[in-house]
Amino acid sequence: MEKKIVLLPGDGIGPEVMDAAKRVLDAIAVQWNHSFSFESHDIGGIAVDNHNTPLPDQTINACKQADAVLLGAVGGPKWDQLPSHLRPEKGLLGIRKALDLFANLRPVKGFEKLLHASPLKEEVINGSDLLIVRELTGGLYFGTPSERTDNGNAVVDTLTYTKREIERIVDKAFQSAQLRRKHLTSVDKANVLESSKLWREIVEEKKASYPDVTVEHVLVDAAAMKLITNPSQFDVIVTENMFGDILSDEASVLTGSLGMLPSASLSESGVGLYEPAHGSAPDIAGLGIANPIAMILSTALMLRYSLQLEEEAKMIEAAVISIVDQGYHTADLQVQNGTKVNTLELTDLIVNYI
């Protein structure tokens, strides 16, 4: 099987964790006799430095022709003062829109060995295993107008959705729930927003097509509470772009190991993009100590969702669990009687397991 993978290492620790991911994929290719070709392109701050734009056309074109895209991280203090159209995150928003990556999937599940690092009490976090399905190309992020009005004395942003946009993300969430524990929590603010009312109607309509999935509606403010007081009540959570941004970051710290969480951003039929849930961590960039696990687990999601290589995906996940269970960890984590290793060493351990 020959597959074209575009790598967008980006900024900060992005290139380091991307190297780790590539080595893991090389090991998978050898083991299963696949052929993965890799092509690197710039995005974010590095793209601003090299091409004076956070999202060069050649990056977009390469991604469109790829079977899948891996992204490291974007951003850092170096680019923080640039005007808005040159900010690294504009590259991220741009590639989401250009590839129509409407469905952002963020699984949140702790590692037993690391749960002690959770800010939550053990009895609260225990057993949590949830998936946030966030709409990624609509809502306040892309609505127009988004501008100053009244001679600069006022401002407007616009939250828009079409039925079609809501339907496809809701379908994706129902389908994700069918592959898991078959419970879907739809999060909205239907007591205030017209867009949330339409959202809720569509979830209600779609229910009939997924009779094996139980559905509940939770208001976004209540969801923000329940994630903390009882995270294990959730299986799949589906919500619009801005609510999803807030809730998925909130959820990502519950298990105490943000450096271990992957994410997948999927389009309807085209390419998918896979990236760690964490950021570019400029403070430790270049030191070779970054935790590569979120990036490596993102490659597992890529194998599963974009390349339909479930067995290979499972192998990576098993390798990670085994290494973590043996007490190996990078400097971002503390493990009693564990062995602290650097990015390269941890990657070696995973590669050897495979």
Add this chain to the structure above:
Amino acid sequence: MEKKIVLLPGDGIGPEVMDAAKRVLDAIAVQWNHSFSFESHDIGGIAVDNHNTPLPDQTINACKQADAVLLGAVGGPKWDQLPSHLRPEKGLLGIRKALDLFANLRPVKGFEKLLHASPLKEEVINGSDLLIVRELTGGLYFGTPSERTDNGNAVVDTLTYTKREIERIVDKAFQSAQLRRKHLTSVDKANVLESSKLWREIVEEKKASYPDVTVEHVLVDAAAMKLITNPSQFDVIVTENMFGDILSDEASVLTGSLGMLPSASLSESGVGLYEPAHGSAPDIAGLGIANPIAMILSTALMLRYSLQLEEEAKMIEAAVISIVDQGYHTADLQVQNGTKVNTLELTDLIVNYI
């Protein structure tokens, strides 16, 4: 001192906790020789039942003529299926707008005796004491258009702010910080929203007028994480309406005793409205077991902010702390070696202390 207080008991446990609050105020009046006159009006579900609208004109008018307003809670399953304009929460949104209650202040501070009920580990929640200042009459809640478009195939909500609206809430937050630990965290999504960019500019402009306050900007997704991983880093948090809705509910469960949290909603020069952070709890309504403390502490905020009776406010707060420290609690809480009491008994204890 003669003061006119309007009571809006509302639905569910609202009337029970309002009775408790009134008895506490009566005790304060006797002790300090004040005269408080009380007038009750309908809002929410009970107003729909009695007047076919969740916010009758006489309620609005009475509030406008009052020195302060106390609100219990609104809503319940009885009114959940009504069309949107008859929903109890429309009464709440309507009274906020009618009285121009732009500043919602929600202090979050645990009681030592109750911190064991926090979902967070002791070392994480310890020392937390924060105040959320939420803009309450702008943004997505009130922007137009908010409607179906494209023959019902799409939908739009609108997030608008004027400079003036942002300035007054930011001023209120700086002033609140000056009375506390002098640190202000402004929460926005300035990497995506034009409204957040203006928000951030205004905070930066205002800084010079409050040189004793340190200021930081945090993105809303990061704020949702930090509230959990390190809540004690915050003093005052200021943010727009929707972000404030989510973050203040998130923050309200951190200490493990939501039934103890008051809130104040203030206008520029007119009347203020005070209500518990919790809801109408229809499941225990009428049983006489509701926790009245959030409502009673809301009366303390009323004495402080609307009636300038600081000493009396402090007395109520001291009474509550003393009763809680002695182990008295209602059924919503568990206290080792504590004494479980009902609404009436707890109120008696507080009244006797005063």
